[in-house]
Amino acid sequence: xxxxxxxxxxxxxxxxxxxxxxxxxxxxxxxxxxxxxxxxxxxxxxxxxxxxxxxxxxxxxxxxxxxxxxxxxxxxxxxxxxxxxxxxxxxxxxxxxxxxxxxxxxxxxxxxxxxxxxxxxxxxxxxxxxxxxxxxxxxxxxxxxxxxxxxxxxxxxxxxxxxxxxxxxxxxxxxxxxxxxxxxxxxxxxxxxxxxxxxxxxxxxxxxxxxxxxxxxxxxxxxxxxxxxxxxxxxxxxxxxxxxxxxxxxxxxxxxxxxxxxxxxxxxxxxxxxxxxxxxxxxxxxxxxxxxxxxxxxxxxxxxxxxxxxxxxxxxxxxxxxxxxxxxxxxxxxxxxxxxxxxxxxxxxxxxxxxxxxxxxxxxxxxxxxxxxxxxxxxxxxxxxxxxxxxxxxxxxxxxxxxxxxxxxxxxxxxxxxxxxxxxxxxxxxxxxxxxxxxxxxxxxxxxxxxxxxxxxxxxxxxxxxxxxxxxxxxxxxxxxxxxxxxxxxxxxxxxxxxxxxxxxxxxxxxxxxxxxxxxxxxxxxxxxxxxxxxxxxxxxxxxxxxxxxxxxxxxxxxxxxxxxxxxxxxxxxxxxxxxxxxxxxxxxxxxxxxxxxxxxxxxxxxxxxxxxxxxxxxxxxxxxxxxxxxxxxxxxxxxxxxxxxxxxxxxxxxxxxxxxxxxxxxxxxxxxxxxxxxxxxxxxxxxxxxxxxxxxxxxxxxxxxxxxxxxxxxxxxxxxxxxxxxxxxxxxxxxxxxxxxxxxxxxxxxxxxxxxxxxxxxxxxxxxxx
Amino acid sequence: xxxxxxxxxxxxxxxxxxxxxxxxxxxxxxxxxxxxxxxxxxxxxxxxxxxxxxxxxxxxxxxxxxxxxxxxxxxxxxxxxxxxxxxxxxxxxxxxxxxxxxxxxxxxxxxxxxxxxxxxxxxxxxxxxxxxxxxxxxxxxxxxxxxxxxxxxxxxxxxxxxxxxxxxxxxxxxxxxxxxxxxxxxxxx
Numbered sequence: 001x002x003x004x005x006x007x008x009x010x011x012x013x014x015x016x017x018x019x020x021x022x023x024x025x026x027x028x029x030x031x032x033x034x035x036x037x038x039x040x041x042x043x044x045x046x047x048x049x050x051x052x053x054x055x056x057x058x059x060x061x062x063x064x065x066x067x068x069x070x071x072x073x074x075x076x077x078x079x080x081x082x083x084x085x086x087x088x089x090x091x092x093x094x095x096x097x098x099x100x101x102x103x104x105x106x107x108x109x110x111x112x113x114x115x116x117x118x119x120x121x122x123x124x125x126x127x128x129x130x131x132x133x134x135x136x137x138x139x140x141x142x143x144x145x146x147x148x149x150x151x152x153x154x155x156x157x158x159x160x161x162x163x164x165x166x167x168x169x170x171x172x173x174x175x176x177x178x179x180x181x182x183x184x185x186x187x188x189x190x191x192x193x194x195x196x197x198x199x200x201x202x203x204x205x206x207x208x209x210x211x212x213x214x215x216x217x218x219x220x221x222x223x224x225x226x227x228x229x230x231x232x233x234x235x236x237x238x239x240x241x242x243x244x245x246x247x248x249x250x251x252x253x254x255x256x257x258x259x260x261x262x263x264x265x266x267x268x269x270x271x272x273x274x275x276x277x278x279x280x281x282x283x284x285x286x287x288x289x290x291x292x293x294x295x296x297x298x299x300x301x302x303x304x305x306x307x308x309x310x311x312x313x314x315x316x317x318x319x320x321x322x323x324x325x326x327x328x329x330x331x332x333x334x335x336x337x338x339x340x341x342x343x344x345x346x347x348x349x350x351x352x353x354x355x356x357x358x359x360x361x362x363x364x365x366x367x368x369x370x371x372x373x374x375x376x377x378x379x380x381x382x383x384x385x386x387x388x389x390x391x392x393x394x395x396x397x398x399x400x401x402x403x404x405x406x407x408x409x410x411x412x413x414x415x416x417x418x419x420x421x422x423x424x425x426x427x428x429x430x431x432x433x434x435x436x437x438x439x440x441x442x443x444x445x446x447x448x449x450x451x452x453x454x455x456x457x458x459x460x461x462x463x464x465x466x467x468x469x470x471x472x473x474x475x476x477x478x479x480x481x482x483x484x485x486x487x488x489x490x491x492x493x494x495x496x497x498x499x500x501x502x503x504x505x506x507x508x509x510x511x512x513x514x515x516x517x518x519x520x521x522x523x524x525x526x527x528x529x530x531x532x533x534x535x536x537x538x539x540x541x542x543x544x545x546x547x548x549x550x551x552x553x554x555x556x557x558x559x560x561x562x563x564x565x566x567x568x569x570x571x572x573x574x575x576x577x578x579x580x581x582x583x584x585x586x587x588x589x590x591x592x593x594x595x596x597x598x599x600x601x602x603x604x605x606x607x608x609x610x611x612x613x614x615x616x617x618x619x620x621x622x623x624x625x626x627x628x629x630x631x632x633x634x635x636x637x638x639x640x641x642x643x644x645x646x647x648x649x650x651x652x653x654x655x656x657x658x659x660x661x662x663x664x665x666x667x668x669x670x671x672x673x674x675x676x677x678x679x680x681x682x683x684x685x686x687x688x689x690x691x692x693x694x695x696x697x698x699x700x701x702x703x704x705x706x707x708x709x710x711x712x713x714x715x716x717x718x719x720x721x722x723x724x725x726x727x728x729x730x731x732x733x734x735x736x737x738x739x740x741x742x743x744x745x746x747x748x749x750x751x752x753x754x755x756x757x758x759x760x761x762x763x764x765x766x767x768x769x770x771x
Numbered sequence: 772x773x774x775x776x777x778x779x780x781x782x783x784x785x786x787x788x789x790x791x792x793x794x795x796x797x798x799x800x801x802x803x804x805x806x807x808x809x810x811x812x813x814x815x816x817x818x819x820x821x822x823x824x825x826x827x828x829x830x831x832x833x834x835x836x837x838x839x840x841x842x843x844x845x846x847x848x849x850x851x852x853x854x855x856x857x858x859x860x861x862x863x864x865x866x867x868x869x870x871x872x873x874x875x876x877x878x879x880x881x882x883x884x885x886x887x888x889x890x891x892x893x894x895x896x897x898x899x900x901x902x903x904x905x906x907x908x909x910x911x912x913x914x915x916x917x918x919x920x921x922x923x924x925x926x927x928x929x930x931x932x933x934x935x936x937x938x939x940x941x942x943x944x945x946x947x948x949x950x951x952x953x954x955x956x957x958x959x960x
Contacts, residue, residue: 706814706844713814713844731819734832735780737852739817 119156123149123171130178134185137224142182143231149175179235186232190241192216193225194311196248211252213279215310225311229327239334242327246335253303254339256283258347263299265306277310279303293351293365297372300343308379332381339381340388348392352399362396369393401500405507408489412511415478415485416518420526420533423474423638425696426543470546471640472696479540483547486511490551494558501560505568512544512573516580527584532635534588539638541581545574589647592632596655599624606662609680610672622680625655629691637695644695649708652688656715659684663718664748669755678722685719714743721752726766729753733770746770780830781956782852783949786874787859788867789838792894795939796859797835800949805940812837815849824953831953850881855888855956857948862893862936865917868926875930886959890933890952893923897938 126149133141153172197212216225232238257263264280281303308328348369353359373389376382392399486508493504519537526533548570556568603621604614629652636644663669663677689705706712717740721729732740733749740749749770757763785793794812798804801818816835821828834849858874860867871891878887898916920936927934933951937944 704813704842707841732817734782734819734830737780737782737832738819739815739834739849742848742851 119152123152127174134182139186139228139231143234146179183235183237186228186237189228198252211281215277242331242334246331250335250339253281254342256281257299258296263302279306294368296347297368301372301375304379326380329380336382344392352403359400366393397497397500401503405503408485408507411485412482412514415482416515417522418478420476420523420536422477423536424477424480425474427472473539473640474638475539475543476536490555494555498560516576531588531632534585535636535639538581538585541577545577548574593651593654596625596628596651597658600658607666608673609676610670615676618680622684626687633691633693637693639695641695645708648692653709653711657711660718664752666755674722674756681719717743726757726762730766730769780832781854783831783833784853784856785835787838788870791859791861791867792939793859794835796945797833799939799942799945811839811842813842814844824950829953847881851883853882853887855952857890857892859892859894861895862916862918863895863898868918888952888955888959890948891927892948893936895938896936897941
């Protein structure tokens with residue numbers, strides 16, 4: 001289709017092209033003309049340029065190269081010259097620098113020498129000053145000079161190596177010598193003016209000991225002393241002196257004043273001797289007992305004032321800016337702590353009251369102590385901030401409690417270790433006992449016997465029913481006292497402060513714990529060997545346990561708050577105490593039982609008692625048994641009735657069970673044997689009730705044995721059998737419905753019947769009935 | 772031998788307040804004696820007696836217990852196996868009558884047989900005559916009757932007991948009391 005299109009249009013295009021080609025031809029001709037003209041111009045230009053390049057540029061280039069070579073040559077020459085110059089001048093410079101150094105070091109040496117020489121001159125001056133002032137007794141200047149000299153010496157010595165200059169050593173030595181001399185002069189001066197006369201160590205306690213302190217009171221001397229103080233202080237002489245002074249003062253004066261020493265202050269203004277003050281303290285005789293706090297404190301104040309007036313009041317110019325300080329303050333810094341301790345330990349501690357009543361009057365002690373303390377502060381012995389003394393006395397409640405507790409412990413211990421034997425009767429309607437009521441008046445608040453009945457304390461221990469009552473029995477006096485002590489202390493606690501209440505409460509607890517430990521240990525042998533002591537101990541334990549059940553509650557409401565918040569109770573101690581008591585007594589019971597059974601061992605098993613020897617042995621055994629029981633019956637009346645019957649009953653029961661076990665197993669009992677056995681056993685039945693002494697406080701008197709001796713009825717049945725005929729035995733058996741059947745088994749009865757009776761038809765008939 | 776003809780042994784118990792005459796009843800029954808000054812029983816007393824009831828011989832094992840509290844054993848073991856019990860009160864003592872409840876209680880507690888036969892005996896009816904003879908002195912006379920026969924009978928019925936009034940002193944009703952009890956016990960076996 002395209003070819004077709006081309007064919008149709010080609011004629012038109014050819015037409016167009018023909019016209020266009022004409023036009024272009026004309027245009028190209030014009031342009032060629034123009035171009036040829038331009039080429040002509042370029043030709044000329046290229047010619048010019050080439051000419052310029054080769055004719056003008058190359059010659060100038062070669063010239064420039066030549067110039068460059070010349071410049072380089074010149075540079076080389078210059079460098080050569082510079083090197084040469086440098087070498088020569090440097091060497092010359094080094095030489096001159098070394099020279100300069102030499103010169104300057106020489107200068108230094110010269111300077112140092114000069115300085116040292118200067119120092120030496122100064123030292124010389126100072127030494128001379130020291131010498132002159134020392135001989136002139138101008139201690140202060142001396143001390144200053146010595147100080148300066150020492151400073152110089154140390155300065156010089158720091159600069160120089162050791163022993164560099166010999167004269168320095170000499171100066172140093174001289175300096176030291178002078179210092180020593182100064183110090184010895186000073187201390188001599190002190191000793192001359194403050195003189196002690198002390199007792200010899202050996203003669204300490206035999207005679208009344210006298211201590212004397214002599215202080216020169218001459219004004220001039222005082223002036224000198226005062227002047228000397230500063231150098232003394234600086235040189236460390238004064239602190240030493242004060243320390244020694246303080247020590248003596250404490251040991252010989254304060255200590256003896258505290259035990260009642262008398263103080264005499266005497267002023268010697270006499271002509272024959274140097275004016276002085278003599279303070280004498282006489283240690284009291286041993287029997288001088290009336291020492292009051294007031295007298296001690298006033299004596300002490302007297303001594304302090306006297307010493308202050310004549311010696312320690314002198315002031316020491318202080319190097320600090322704080323101004324002059326009296327010597328007393330310095331002494332105080334050294335010994336005040338010890339001194340106050342001494343006063344507290346040996347003087348104030350004795351004033352701590354031991355009862356609440358004394359506590360009220362303690363305010364006097366506080367006032368006296370405060371005055372004393374103010375005096376000491378006034379003398380600057382202690383600083384105003386020192387509250388040691390007041391802390392102690394103001395803390396009186398705690399101290400009081402501590403003292404009470406300490407007393408209580410001592411008291412309790414002596415009670416615990418005292419005799420268990422001495423005893424007192426406790427009635428069930430009067431649990432604290434008669435003595436106790438009186439004791440209360442003595443120990444605690446004063447109450448009459450009648451008033452005591454209204455006492456909330458005894459009210460709360462008196463219960464309406466028998467249920468919670470302590471049964472009537474005997475306890476050790478010491479235990480009763482121990483309990484009174486506890487009640488008394490708790491009463492004190494109820495009236496005291498919280499802190500002391502705490503302490504007292506726990507002390508009381510500890511006292512009971514102490515009981516649990518001390519008594520079984522301390523009285524071990526008695527508790528093991530003596531039945532009555534064991535019984536008393538048992539009662540004591542139960543008695544204490546009985547009271548401890550309610551002791552806490554009785555005081556709970558009265559004790560200070562914090563204690564009532566926690567539970568004030570002793571109940572936890574109750575099981576411990578009960579166990580302690582019962583275990584001890586049960587051990588004792590076992591021992592006694594073994595002894596009784598031991599007695600019966602000698603009875604030859606009650607076999608063939610118709611033999612004289614055997615009868616004697618059996619009788620002796622039974623007599624021993626009854627005797628032993630009788631003895632126990634007497635000593636154990638201290639027990640509460642129920643415990644008494646139970647114990648005695650158990651022992652007797654063990655004995656008869658043992659006897660019956662012998663007799664019921666006998667193979668053959670002859671008629672004689674039977675009647676003798678009956679006699680022997682009858683003696684037990686007759687006499688055993690006598691062994692039961694009615695214990696104190698049992699209104700019913702002698703008890704019936706079958707109530708307390710489990711096998712008593714069996715024993716009586718045995719007695720019947722020994723004396724009965726076959727018919728009687730059959731009746732008492734009563735087809736298993738009689739008393740014999742209740743106590744014995746069929747085989748036991750059969751055994752007895754076979755042993756007692758000969759083999760007959762009747763016996764067989766009876767045996768057949770017993771099943 | 773007469774022993775062979777005995778059918779059985781019966782355990783009889785006598786209980787009641789102190790002083791109502793338990794031992795006296797027993798002595799009257801077994802020995803046909805009376806002692807006005809009899810001392811208190813200590814613990815327990817025991818007697819055997821053979822009687823014939825309805826042609827049958829029975830051997831009675833009679834336990835006489837202590838009425839006084841302090842003479843009694845702590846655990847009354849004699850209740851064990853008892854088949855018949857005689858509960859005694861004193862018609863001239865109101866107190867002994869009011870205490871009967873306690874005794875029944877103890878009996879219930881300790882008896883091992885649930886069908887134990889109980890007999891209530893009002894003793895000392897001889898004292899009744901005191902009241903009749905000196906009527907004007909009744910207030911001063913401690914010994915007059917305080918519990919009527921009807922009261923006793925009522926109580927016995929209430930607790931399913933046999934009842935009889937007796938006097939150990941005059942012998943009246945004693946034999947009868949034991950016989951009636953044995954008769955009843957024999958029937959329960």
